[in-house]
Amino acid sequence: MRGDAADISSHHLPGLLGKAGFGEDGLGRFGLGEDEGPPVGPPSWPSRSIGTLLGCVTALLGFLCFLVAGTALGALLLWPLTRSRALGVLMAGARRLAALERARRSVFFGDRFPGRYEVSGRKILRYLTLRVSTGLVCGVVVALLAFGVVLAGVLLWGMLRGSLRWPEALGQVVLGGALLFLDLQGLHALGALDARIARECFGPSEQELLRQRVHELAASRAAVVRAVDAERRRIERDLHDGIQQRVVALAMLLGRARRGRGTPEHAEALVRQAHQESQDILAELREVAWRVYPSALDSLGLEEALGGVSERCGIPVRTEFDVDGELPQPVETAAYFVVSESVNNAAKHSRATVVSVRVVRRGSTLSLQVRDDGRGGANPSGSGLSGLHGRVAALDGILRVDSPEGGPTTITAELPCA
Numbered sequence: 001m002r003g004d005a006a007d008i009s010s011h012h013l014p015g016l017l018g019k020a021g022f023g024e025d026g027l028g029r030f031g032l033g034e035d036e037g038p039p040v041g042p043p044s045w046p047s048r049s050i051g052t053l054l055g056c057v058t059a060l061l062g063f064l065c066f067l068v069a070g071t072a073l074g075a076l077l078l079w080p081l082t083r084s085r086a087l088g089v090l091m092a093g094a095r096r097l098a099a100l101e102r103a104r105r106s107v108f109f110g111d112r113f114p115g116r117y118e119v120s121g122r123k124i125l126r127y128l129t130l131r132v133s134t135g136l137v138c139g140v141v142v143a144l145l146a147f148g149v150v151l152a153g154v155l156l157w158g159m160l161r162g163s164l165r166w167p168e169a170l171g172q173v174v175l176g177g178a179l180l181f182l183d184l185q186g187l188h189a190l191g192a193l194d195a196r197i198a199r200e201c202f203g204p205s206e207q208e209l210l211r212q213r214v215h216e217l218a219a220s221r222a223a224v225v226r227a228v229d230a231e232r233r234r235i236e237r238d239l240h241d242g243i244q245q246r247v248v249a250l251a252m253l254l255g256r257a258r259r260g261r262g263t264p265e266h267a268e269a270l271v272r273q274a275h276q277e278s279q280d281i282l283a284e285l286r287e288v289a290w291r292v293y294p295s296a297l298d299s300l301g302l303e304e305a306l307g308g309v310s311e312r313c314g315i316p317v318r319t320e321f322d323v324d325g326e327l328p329q330p331v332e333t334a335a336y337f338v339v340s341e342s343v344n345n346a347a348k349h350s351r352a353t354v355v356s357v358r359v360v361r362r363g364s365t366l367s368l369q370v371r372d373d374g375r376g377g378a379n380p381s382g383s384g385l386s387g388l389h390g391r392v393a394a395l396d397g398i399l400r401v402d403s404p405e406g407g408p409t410t411i412t413a414e415l416p417c418a
Contacts, residue, residue: 051108059135127201323361342370350374364418376407
C-alpha cells in the first residue's frame with residue numbers, strides 16, 4: 001500500500017504541477033490549460049484517495065486565500081488607483097488555484113475537459129466558492145474518519161489487554177461501524193458533488209457547445225462541397241481521357257469499314273474490332289457510373305455491393321459483414337464509398353498483398369475497418385481520403401486514418417445509423 005501510494009505520488013505530482021501552470025511553460029497563468037487525450041481508464045482507489053486528501057488541502061488553501069483577498073480588498077478600496085491592479089492580481093491567483101483544481105481532477109480522477117478556452121472569471125469564482133465549502137466539509141469528514149480509525153485501535157487494544165469488557169466493546173464496535181458507513185457515504189456524496197461542480201464550471205456552456213456545433217457543420221458542409229467538386233473533376237477526366245478516346249477510335253474503325261477499300265475479310269475484321277471496342281466502352285461507362293453511384297445498393301443492398309468491390313479488386317479481399325436490419329440510405333452510400341475508396345487505394349498505391357474489410361453494426365453505430373498489409377504512408381489530406389472525411393463528417397461520423405511508414409494502413413469509420 002505504501003509503495004503504491006508513493007508510486008502514485010511520484011508519478012502524478014509533477015504532472016499535476018505542470019498542468020496547473022507551475023512548470024516552465026507557465027500554462028494556466030491566464031487560462032486553465034488543456035487536457036490532452038482520453039482517460040487511460042478508471043482511476044484506482046489509491047489515486048482517488050490521494051486526490052481527495054489533496055482536495056482538502058487545496059480547499060483550505062482557497063479558504064485562506066479568500067480571507068486574505070477579502071481583507072486586502074477591503075483595505076485597497078480606499079485607494080481607487082490601485083483597485084483595478086489589485087483585482088487583476090487576485091484574479092490571476094484565482095485562475096492559478098482553479099488550474100490546480102482542474103489538474104487535480106484530471107490527474108487523480110481521470111476527468112477530461114474538452115478544448116482549450118478561457119473560463120470566465122465569474123465561473124472561476126463560483127467554482128472556488130463552492131469548492132472551498134465542499135472541500136472543508138470533506139476535510140471534516142476525513143478527520144472524523146481518521147479519528148474513528150484511531151478510536152477503533154484504542155478499543156481493540158483495550159479488549160486485548162482486558163481493561164474493556166466485551167459487551168461494552170461490542171456496542172461501541174456496532175456504533176463505530178454505523179458511523180463508518182455514514183462517513184464513507186458522505187465521502188462518496190461529496191466526491192460526486194465535487195465532480196459535478198467541476199463539470200459545470202470548467203466544461204463548455206450551452207452557447208459554446210452550440211457555437212462549436214455550428215462551426216463543425218459549416219466545416220463539414222464545405223468539405224462535402226469540395227468532395228463533390230473533386231468527384232466531378234474526376235468523372236470529367238475519366239470521360240475525357242478514357243471513354244472519349246475510345247469513342248474516337250471506334251468512329252475511326254467504323255469509317256475504315258464503311259469505305260471498304262480492302263477485302264471483305266479485312267472489312268469484317270474491322271467490324272469485329274469495332275464491336276469489341278463498343279463492348280469495352282460500355283464496360284468502362286458502367287464502371288464510371290458505378291463509381292458515381294452503385295445501383296446494386298438499391299437493388300441488392302450494401303453487402304452485395306461490397307462483394308462487387310472485392311471482385312473487381314486486383315488483390316484478395318477478405319470481408320466480414322455483420323449487420324442486422326436495414327440501414328439508412330445515406331449511411332449505406334457513405335459506407336460503400338469508404339470501403340470502395342480504401343480498397344482501391346490499397347490495390348493501386350500500397351503494394352499490399354491482401355486487404356481485410358470489417359463491417360459491423362453495434363446498436364446505433366455502423367463501424368467500418370479496412371486494413372491492408374502494404375507499405376503505408378497514406379496521406380490523409382489527399383483528394384480521395386479528404387473526400388471520405390467530408391462524406392463521413394456530413395453524417396456526424398468519424399473517420400480515422402492510421403498509416404505509418406512501412407505499414408500497415410488501417411482506415412476506420414463510425415457512422416451513426418439510428
